[in-house]
Amino acid sequence: FPVPVHVAYEVVQWIFQHADTLHLDASRIAIGGHSAGGNLATAVSLWNAEQTDPVPLIAQILDYPPLDLATDPADKPFFEEAIPAEQARQFNAMYIARAEDAYHHLASPLYAAQLDALPQTLVLTAEHDSLAQEARQYAKRLQAAGVAVEHQEFAGQAHAFTHHGDLDVALQAWQRIADYLKSVYRS
Template sequence: MFLAETANCHVFNIEYPLAPEHPFPVPVLVTYEVVQWIFQHTDTLHLDAARIAIGGHSAGGNLATAISLWNAEQTHPVPLIAQILDYPPLDLATDPADKSFFKEAIPTEQARQFNAMYIARAEDAYHHLTSPLYAAQIEALPQTLVLTAELDSLAQEAQQYAKRLQAAGVHVEHLEFAGQPHAFTHHGDANVALQAWQRIADFLRHVFQSAKRS
């Protein structure tokens, strides 16, 4: 509701199939079908087809990244103009025990369980749609906002992805929130969370206004 009102846009929350009942690639494929459906029905939904962005928090950020990558590989991609990645897990191949750890971070064993439930086949751990950090082709991705939390074991991989996008010529904005844990926009300090939500809204407003002018 906050984004819809502050950025003056429609917001669709996609209820994608969940692991372990529906491991990779099911959530990616189903979510992309919904994105395509939205684009195909913009007239009925009273949307501007030239101003569609995608984003997500945590696992949703992983999915949003995967959708952007998958979309860029299509012959007729949906014209996504931006992606917003909020503390996303982008490297499911590296053992969580080998990532930075803070007492506020997701416990190592729990992180391992999350990865194991989503990745049914070991060889998929390095697939670019499960671990976007390893994607080879990223030049065609839309402008990106990346939010990370200082006390999150996932922050480093999101930072690395932002740097890779920037090096590939993609317009990237990266903000790290000092002293914040994973999921701080939903379960952290309310004032800091509001700052993050406001930054997302400002980013969306700028993206949509730029698209309208062009």
């Protein structure tokens, strides 16, 4: 941290700058990710909003993202099927070298002061995920800032359910993402 945020942002800028070559509509770029990718997508959206000439991102999709790396994983809600606290600490330590960086809004987007310039957002959470509470809080903060937010929690599901969970429920989540993108691109 913060290198992955800056590198990911450079990729988004490159896509925007080369949209014609890539046969893309530069005015219709969305960003998203699952788990750590959701954290990164959120951080890129925040960093983008702070730029003098931001990329016109139209949406972000956050699927069970970790948005508070400052809170000790042992202090987050516990579920038998959730990521064990010690493993979550290891994940955080691999990303955050200095303890104070865990409070930086690009590492822990839940601590961001300004959210009103962010694009419309879909937040997916899993009921039995220790990260669900912070994602729900972030969705509420976005909504309070005037950002159009849709949130859906998948009952009885654990972290990474879209990749390693019940196939029918995973397909429902993927369909929800696809439907959201269709609605965003129709606008």
